[in-house]
Amino acid sequence: MARREADRAPQPGRSVAGTNLEFTRSHNRRVVLDTVRRLGPVSRAEIARETALTNQTISNIVEELEQAGFLLPGAPKREGRGQPSIPYTINPQGAWSLGFHVDHSAIIAALVDLTGKPVAIREIPAQRPSPRRAAPALRQLADALIEEAGVPASRLLGAGVALPVRFGVGAITTAGPTTLPGWDDPDARQHIAEALEQPVQIENDAMAAAIGERLHGVARAIDSFVFLFLDEGLGAGVFLGGQPWRGASLNAGEIGHMIVVPNGKPCPCGNRGCLERYLSLSAAQEFLGDEEFLADAPGSPALSELDGAISAPVERWVEEAAPYLASAVNILESTLDPETILLGGLAPAGVLAGLIEKAMPLPMSVGSRSGRSLPRLMAGSVGHHTVVLGAASLPIFDEINPRFDVLLKH
Ligand SMILES: [Zn+2]
Structure with a gap:
């Protein structure tokens, strides 16, 4: 049964239809x-x-x-x-691609060129949009961006949609405050593809950000890495041997629910002591009370554009949370032996830099080998547009990335 569930779930990374371009995919x-x-x-x-x-x-x-x-x-x-x-x-100018970041309170849309550079970006408010309610809004945004940039529609590769979604995993899908309704439905992607008249891929926010990082960011020449994605929760996009690792049920990287404190703080998933109860923006919010607002998510002020300085209370939270980051690095290195671990997401750049600094020295692991060319933990993309640019990179990645798994099957 579990297998069938996974088969019916939306398949991130694959298109519903062929590309608009007459371009063979050999x-x-x-x-x-x-x-x-x-x-x-x-x-x-x-x-x-x-x-x-x-x-x-x-x-x-x-x-x-x-x-x-x-x-x-x-x-x-x-x-x-x-x-x-x-x-x-x-x-x-060889081709363009559309990206959408759908979140609890807003939709951000971006049109990027073939090198991932945004040529037009728009944002509208939206309250926990379902696929059915989002579809016409996405179409309007797409039309507006294409018109604004004066891009020929025939040169569009497709669209990527990134959002906080987990695929068919029961309790975690619906219990957490960080997921949106209806997007794990098998018809969601078809729905959006019909509205946009484009091939569409749906991906969770962490993996979309990781693919953006691999295609255009600091990981462009790194084959094996973990992109830790800090927002209201904590997720990860995992790349192994140049390929995204999605797992048996497409939910690999759900590291926010690793138990790091036995009998620790209760988590909406039902367990106690999950990592994201200590290391996430909602954990920070809880620590700071109502006064401070950290998120750089859609609909919130773009804090990452500020100078990166953080207040004394935020710094105290950073001190408290950093050991959990160090522990996550130790676990991920011990399990996956990546070339590096990147920390990025929707927190202000100053918070992420503070977390990395305070996580040092990292505990010993296979990652402490000598002769490394990259640091064990480094900063990845941050800020308001991280996810939408990752989403827009999905169709480009699909077009460019050599797929060795396809070779093996033929
Ligand atoms: Zn949990």
Whole structure:
């Protein structure tokens, strides 16, 4: 039964329909695009060295991608004797993508170019919108953004929707204050796709932010990492070997409900001592009382745009919460052995920086190995637009990321 439940649930990361573009999805093309994304500007010869594809294959693919508008040739560079080499980058104007961050009190929409840069952003208020109620609003926002940016609709890759949703896990789905109604319904995605007339992917906020980080952010060249996503709760987007790890029921990364204090504070999930009861913005809110407001979520003031200074009471909470962060790092490193752990989300940048600083020195784990090239714990994307930009990166990721699991099945 559990398996069937999972099969019927929305499948994050997969589209309902083909892309609007006449662009084949062959594995080699993805490999070339991904190489240019990571290393560009990069020449054909450099792509060949990186990918183990033949020069002829690279030439054919690069030519095709250039004609399709996905790659941009730079000025030829002469290196020693022989033909000058042409450096290629991703063409920002090659395609566009829509992202939506649906939350308890607002919907943020963004239109981004192929490099993930936002070209238009809008925000409207919305009270705990269901998919049915959100669908017409998303369409209106999409039309407004496309018109504002003057982007040809034929060059849209699709839309990503990110929200606090857990897929078909019973109690946790409905009990927590951090989830929205109706979005774990199998028809939700179809509903939105019909309204937008675009392929749509639905993803939880933490994983969407992690995919944005992998595609355009500090993790662009990091294959295995955990993106800790701090908002009202605490989630994580896990990348292993360059692929998002979603788990058997699509709920991997639900680390806010790891028990870190036996018989600790009661949690809406039914357990006691869950991590997010100590390390989350709702935990901070509880510590601070009603006076302070920390969240940088939709509908709240964009605190991350302030100078990052935090008040003395917030600093006291940071001191209290940081050991739980250190403990989470130890557990995640011991379980997954990632290259690094990133802390980001909807808290003000100053709070996240404070948490990272106060979590040091981190407890020993397999992560304390010598000769590391990256710190064990570092800052990832923060602020008001983290999730919507992650959402907009979903269709691009789907287009660019080499899918080795697909290769194995054929
Ligand atoms: Zn819990």
